[in-house]
Amino acid sequence: EEVLDQGLNIEEVADWPGINLKLGQVSGLALDSNNNLVIFHRGDHVWDANSFNSSYVYQQKGLGPIKENTILVIEASTSTILHSTGRNMFYLPHGLSIDNNGNYWVTDVALHQVFKLASNGAESPLLTLGRALQPGSDNYHFCQPTDVAVDPATGNIYVSDGYCNSRIVQFFPNGIFVMQWGEETSVGHAKPGQFSIPHSLTLASDFGQLCVADRENGRIQCFKPETGKFVREIKHPSFGREVFAVAYTPGGLLYAVNGKPYPGDREPVQAFVMNFSTGEIIDTFIPLRKNFEMPHDIVASEDRLVYIGDAHANTVWKFTSTEKMEHRSV
Numbered sequence: 372e373e374v375l376d377q378g379l380n381i382e383e384v385a386d387w388p389g390i391n392l393k394l395g396q397v398s399g400l401a402l403d404s405n406n407n408l409v410i411f412h413r414g415d416h417v418w419d420a421n422s423f424n425s426s427y428v429y430q431q432k433g434l435g436p437i438k439e440n441t442i443l444v445i446e447a448s449t450s451t452i453l454h455s456t457g458r459n460m461f462y463l464p465h466g467l468s469i470d471n472n473g474n475y476w477v478t479d480v481a482l483h484q485v486f487k488l489a490s491n492g493a494e495s496p497l498l499t500l501g502r503a504l505q506p507g508s509d510n511y512h513f514c515q516p517t518d519v520a521v522d523p524a525t526g527n528i529y530v531s532d533g534y535c536n537s538r539i540v541q542f543f544p545n546g547i548f549v550m551q552w553g554e555e556t557s558v559g560h561a562k563p564g565q566f567s568i569p570h571s572l573t574l575a576s577d578f579g580q581l582c583v584a585d586r587e588n589g590r591i592q593c594f595k596p597e598t599g600k601f602v603r604e605i606k607h608p609s610f611g612r613e614v615f616a617v618a619y620t621p622g623g624l625l626y627a628v629n630g631k632p633y634p635g636d637r638e639p640v641q642a643f644v645m646n647f648s649t650g651e652i653i654d655t656f657i658p659l660r661k662n663f664e665m666p667h668d669i670v671a672s673e674d675r676l677v678y679i680g681d682a683h684a685n686t687v688w689k690f691t692s693t694e695k696m697e698h699r700s701v
């Protein structure tokens with residue numbers, strides 16, 4: 372019998388971007404409503420072993436904020452830099468997302484803060500959550516917050532907090548604390564609702580699920596955003612130890628990137644595209660040029676363009692996918 376196997380054949384757009392974007396460590400990617408790529412990077416600042424003390428207080432304040440523009444808006448096909456902003460504001464950029472009003476939401480792990488920025492580049496934030504340079508875990512402090520997701524239906528704000536907390540925090544659109552969920556992973560076995568670096572968020576709105584890259588547990592956990600109720604876990608042996616980022620696209624596809632293997636590990640660093648409903652892997656992919664070092668964020672558009680930003684290779688790759696129609700005899 373002939374079976375039509377509808378796979379996805381994802382491969383890198385080899386000549387993109389074709390210009391030198393002069394990127395530092397790339398920490399966050401997002402797509403705006405015109406499908407322009409927005410990049411959040413660290414310019415000349417790096418997150419290394421000397422950046423924080425044992426209480427997670429940033430040690431390099433003396434450097435001052437990054438002088439370069441940390442937010443670049445790139446036109447997808449021509450790679451022209453349409454707009455750049457975000458200078459003299461950040462110390463260690465991390466997460467970036469764009470809400471359905473076109474505002475940018477960013478996190479800074481050195482400041483331990485979350486900012487809502489108008490996309491027209493107005494210098495002062497529309498909203499600030501957290502207290503500058505003060506790590507903490509109450510309703511007004513984060514500890515190295517990693518990402519933000521804004522629910523288009525309610526305007527509620529979700530923050531994955533963070534490297535030194537293990538929670539998701541929900542705020543009303545005006546920034547008032549609503550509730551939080553999550554706890555540290557108990558030694559030995561990671562239970563539902565436990566995190567070890569909640570590192571990236573994506574809202575699968577049509578499924579009513581908020582999914583989290585539970586980085587050091589090497590898994591994706593999905594929850595009901597309004598209540599924080601655990602819905603399900605997606606985990607595959609090919610993820611290896613770490614899942615760094617997740618991205619949902621309307622139409623039911625979930626993308627992810629894992630971490631570089633530790634010496635002796637078998638699972639290579641790669642990107643995954645999954646069927647959101649079943650959690651099954653449809654395809655995996657890697658760049659043609661250069662290699663993944665620390666793929667740190669992934670974003671995908673409905674027309675199946677995928678971008679991956681790398682915080683150690685200081686690179687963004689663009690991928691397209693062609694429907695692969697294969698006839699198989701079974």
Ligand SMILES: O=C(N[C@@H](O)C(=O)O)c1ccccc1
Nearest residue numbers: 396398418419420465667682
């Ligand atoms: O994970 C780390 N960093 C990345 O996530 C990032 O750069 O966002 C890190 C961990 C320990 C020391 C230094 C950096």
